[in-house]
Amino acid sequence: MLLSIAASVASDGPIQWQDLGLTEGIDLGFFTLRFYSLAYLAGIILGYWHILRMIKSPGAPLAQRHADDLFFYCTLGIIFGGRLGYATFYTGGDTGIPSLWASPKDLLSLWQGGMSFHGGLIGVVVALAWVSWRNKLNFLRVADYIAVCVPFGMLFGRLANFVNGELWGRATDVSWAMVFPDDKYQLARHPSQLYEAGLEGALMVVVMLLLFWNTRARFRPGLLVGTFAAGIAGARFFVEYFREPDAQLQTFALQTGLSMGQWLTLPLILVGLVFMIRALLRPPLGSGKPAGT
Numbered sequence: 001m002l003l004s005i006a007a008s009v010a011s012d013g014p015i016q017w018q019d020l021g022l023t024e025g026i027d028l029g030f031f032t033l034r035f036y037s038l039a040y041l042a043g044i045i046l047g048y049w050h051i052l053r054m055i056k057s058p059g060a061p062l063a064q065r066h067a068d069d070l071f072f073y074c075t076l077g078i079i080f081g082g083r084l085g086y087a088t089f090y091t092g093g094d095t096g097i098p099s100l101w102a103s104p105k106d107l108l109s110l111w112q113g114g115m116s117f118h119g120g121l122i123g124v125v126v127a128l129a130w131v132s133w134r135n136k137l138n139f140l141r142v143a144d145y146i147a148v149c150v151p152f153g154m155l156f157g158r159l160a161n162f163v164n165g166e167l168w169g170r171a172t173d174v175s176w177a178m179v180f181p182d183d184k185y186q187l188a189r190h191p192s193q194l195y196e197a198g199l200e201g202a203l204m205v206v207v208m209l210l211l212f213w214n215t216r217a218r219f220r221p222g223l224l225v226g227t228f229a230a231g232i233a234g235a236r237f238f239v240e241y242f243r244e245p246d247a248q249l250q251t252f253a254l255q256t257g258l259s260m261g262q263w264l265t266l267p268l269i270l271v272g273l274v275f276m277i278r279a280l281l282r283p284p285l286g287s288g289k290p291a292g293t
Contacts, residue, residue, distance in 0.1 A: 014188035015178040022163050039160035043153025044075055050149050054212065059219060059285065061141035069131045070146065077123030078153075085119010117154075117236070118264045124150070140221045147228035148208045154232065155201025162193035169195075169242045192243040199235035207231060219286060223279035230272025233265040240265075 025034035048071045055062055062070075128146060132139040161167045168180045169190025177188035208228060211217040217224050240262045245253040253259045 015176065017165050017178050017180045022165070024164050035163045036157075036160045039156035040078070040153065043156045044071070044078070046152045047146075047149030050152070051145055054145055054148065057218075061138050061145065062135075066131060066135055066137060066142075069135070070127065070142070073127035073131055074124050074146070077125075077127035078120045079123075081123015081126070082116055082120035085116030085122065088116075088119065118268075121268075138221070140225065141218075144218060144221065144224035147225040148212045150228065151201055151204035151208055151232070155197055155205060158193050158197035158201055162191060162197065167193055168244055169193075170244050172242075189244065190242040192239055195239045195242055196236070199239060200232050204228065204231050204235065216284060219284040220279040220282070221285070222275040226272045226275030226277075226279060228272070229268050230276060233268035233272060237262050237265045237269070 024036075025032045025038075048067070051067050051070070052064065054060065055064065055067060124146065125143075128143055129139060131137070132142050165180045165182060168178070168183065169192030171185075171187040172190050173188065174190070176191065178191050179186055179188055183189065208224065211224060211227060217227075240259045243259070243261070245259045245261075256263065
């Protein structure tokens, strides 16, 4: 795919997305296995595999049976939270009334519309709270461990958006601009899905893995989850300047000066910074001093 993009950049005119030879899935004859579904599956499985490695390290706040519960409930949280979040935040248009809520049938049609990161995040938090409460685990420390694994899913999800030719960026004249087939205006646009994959996905994967494995951040409750929240929200806020707002929210973005995605990231950035500062001001676990956790 990268070679195709490079060749297109070298030619005259913007890159044509359809010339990259991408498809939405694998045709099995009786069924099309969509890359979007595979992306969610890959992110969840890789996250589960990694958390099994993490809990073998000293000081882990949970055992494998807890990781198994988290795998199940977080999957449900991602799917239902993501869909409900999309229905709530992104289907109201200029009326402000979530249209999908008026039609339960469409709400359950996961193949129509989209998924909201913020809704999925809320779903995961609810799942974490349930598993932590039921097993008497420290919620904040469990959240730290889960936060390290989430960027895997973000990386695969944003790459799937690009492969699907959806959620493209604003019109631009940069040399790597692309024309997407479903764009009725056929304008050269930022491939903002790749920007998100790089910042929300790959960069955050590197940051979170380095913090967990190369520092003692996991012994400062809240530091990892705070870094994740502030980092991924800051990346999303930045990329929104290159991403085309959802068609039904164009007027909202013009009236408020920020897109819906940017407004939803601001509380995350604030919460992330609060958790980071709190974690750094308190002594780490095992220091012989009370950590307040």
